[in-house]
Amino acid sequence: MGVLRSIQAKKNVFIIDDSPTYRELLNNEITKFEGVITHVFSSAEECFENDLPEPALVILDLYLDDGSGSVMSGHDALRQFLSLNENLEIVLVSAEVNETLLEEYKLYRGVDFILKSETISGEIKDVLEKKLFI
Amino acid sequence: MLKNKKILLVESNSVNRLLISSVLSESGAYVQIIASEEQLEEFNLGEEIDIAIIDLHFEGANGLSILKKMVVRKGGDFPVFGMTNSIEEIKVMQPNIDKLCTLLEKPFSIENFKQLINKNSLKVGLTHESLEEELFSLVKIEDMSRGNESFVQRMIGIFVDDIPKSMDKILLAMENKDYSIIKAGIHRIKPSLKMMCINSIESDVEKLEYNCEQMVSLEDVPFLVSKINNVLIRVVESMKK
Numbered sequence: 204m205g206v207l208r209s210i211q212a213k214k215n216v217f218i219i220d221d222s223p224t225y226r227e228l229l230n231n232e233i234t235k236f237e238g239v240i241t242h243v244f245s246s247a248e249e250c251f252e253n254d255l256p257e258p259a260l261v262i263l264d265l266y267l268d269d270g271s272g273s274v275m276s277g278h279d280a281l282r283q284f285l286s287l288n289e290n291l292e293i294v295l296v297s298a299e300v301n302e303t304l305l306e307e308y309k310l311y312r313g314v315d316f317i318l319k320s321e322t323i324s325g326e327i328k329d330v331l332e333k334k335l336f337i
Numbered sequence: 338m339l340k341n342k343k344i345l346l347v348e349s350n351s352v353n354r355l356l357i358s359s360v361l362s363e364s365g366a367y368v369q370i371i372a373s374e375e376q377l378e379e380f381n382l383g384e385e386i387d388i389a390i391i392d393l394h395f396e397g398a399n400g401l402s403i404l405k406k407m408v409v410r411k412g413g414d415f416p417v418f419g420m421t422n423s424i425e426e427i428k429v430m431q432p433n434i435d436k437l438c439t440l441l442e443k444p445f446s447i448e449n450f451k452q453l454i455n456k457n458s459l460k461v462g463l464t465h466e467s468l469e470e471e472l473f474s475l476v477k478i479e480d481m482s483r484g485n486e487s488f489v490q491r492m493i494g495i496f497v498d499d500i501p502k503s504m505d506k507i508l509l510a511m512e513n514k515d516y517s518i519i520k521a522g523i524h525r526i527k528p529s530l531k532m533m534c535i536n537s538i539e540s541d542v543e544k545l546e547y548n549c550e551q552m553v554s555l556e557d558v559p560f561l562v563s564k565i566n567n568v569l570i571r572v573v574e575s576m577k578k
Contacts, residue, residue, distance in 0.1 A: 221525060
């Protein structure tokens with residue numbers, strides 16, 4: 204019973220990013236937290252195709268587009284996640300975060316942004332502590 | 338060893354010039370002397386010479402700029418010696434100078450000079466496009482690693498694996514004039530290039546992304562893709578070493 208409680212206490216964090224560099228970076232940072240299990244995907248499709256436990260937090264690359272028009276964008280993935288659970292905690296990762304972007308996404312309650320840069324380690328730590336209370 | 342070698346000596350001080358050229362001539366070398374800015378302007382850098390010795394404090398002109406032109410013209414393997422009154426001082430003023438040339442502190446003996454030629458101690462680690470910058474730096478990755486060497490190695494491994502594949506897609510898209518795919522591809526790798534401090538192509542990457550997104554100056558796209566690709570090939574090769 205103690206073991207089961209321990210397993211249930213672990214929080215699932217999904218990482219969705221088409222850059223292998225940033226998948227590794229984010230996973231490296233997040234797995235340092237106790238009580239967190241990461242599930243890493245290179246596309247939103249790959250994530251939705253898998254039968255996975257409900258995430259406590261989704262870290263989603265905003266720009267998943269490969270230019271072909273056949274890949275689900277970060278924006279569409281966000282809408283799909285929120286349609287499944289409107290209270291889901293989501294962090295959008297982007298190479299550029301500006302006022303226009305923040306304005307565009309302010310309607311999405313609970314959505315935070317972090318920038319793809321050398322400061323991402325500190326930012327992801329802050330976000331995890333805030334969102335997952337760990 | 339110096340017998341029949343053509344040595345270019347760029348030195349504005351007459352006493353130094355006499356001393357150095359005499360010593361080199363006694364060893365059997367042919368010495369071509371540049372003593373003034375005028376002579377420097379007349380001299381053709383393409384001319385055949387085996388070794389160049391340049392006074393980094395050359396009067397009236399920047400000895401360092403002459404050195405750089407020589408390296409660019411002759412290539413990274415060409416033996417260039419930079420003469421200075423103090424190696425310590427010049428390294429403070431120009432931290433990367435020993436990557437461009439072998440430093441010689443005046444006065445130097447002919448034996449010392451021969452030993453340096455023997456050692457082939459010329460170190461050139463900079464690209465011709467940007468002599469002031471290194472190809473890449475791991476400083477950001479190392480900072481993030483907090484001492485975890487295996488993390489650094491993993492990041493290098495991912496970069497070395499991913500970038501050539503990404504560039505192949507971009508090159509194919511360029512052939513097909515598929516600008517949305519070029520744009521998406523370059524946008525995707527841009528943060529990784531910044532992470533590895535590949536600064537020499539930063540503006541080219543921004544320009545390529547912008548041009549493909551806005552569909553402007555598309556005639557520049559092949560040049561930009563080619564330039565970025567050439568630098569990244571060298572970066573990956575360097576990382577593999």
